[in-house]
Amino acid sequence: MKASGKRSISIARMMLLVAAVAVVAASPRFLSAAYKFLSDSTVYAPGYTETGFESIRLGMRRAEVLSRLGPPLKTRPKAGSVVLSYSETHVDGFRVLGLDPAYQTYHHDRG
Known part of the structure; x- marks a missing residue:
């Protein structure tokens, strides 16, 4: 059972990390910076x-x-x-x- 408990904590942490990345990636500031970086044709x-x-x-x-x-x-x-x-x-x-x-x-x- 302990191994299962550790695994569920790891999955919970991974889900939290994915959610945090999604929130940052969806922010207008991040999207604007990403667009400028990817579309720079200087x-x-x-x-x-x-x-x-x-x-x-x-x-x-x-x-x-x-x-x-x-x-x-x-x-x-x-x-x-x-x-x-x-x-x-x-x-x-x-x-x-x-x-x-x-x-x-x-x-x-x-x-």
Whole structure:
């Protein structure tokens, strides 16, 4: 009988674990995060690396940025400066550098 008692406790614990996982998996926050993770189709510039992007420091010149990351996916003007976009995505997460009129890095963002 003792073995049967231990087995029923194990089954009860397993059922509790399955129920807990089901509750977490059904939560809107979990489902949203899972959807973003599974459907992420981020496109990065050919020379982009996370290490290279993290090495960019404020005040760096455009030539130095380009030597570390290569050309961006997009370049666009913004209020007298230039924005270099190194990623493109429909979900959260982007890699953008802002360069002032002297082409020095003034903004470094990884959303």
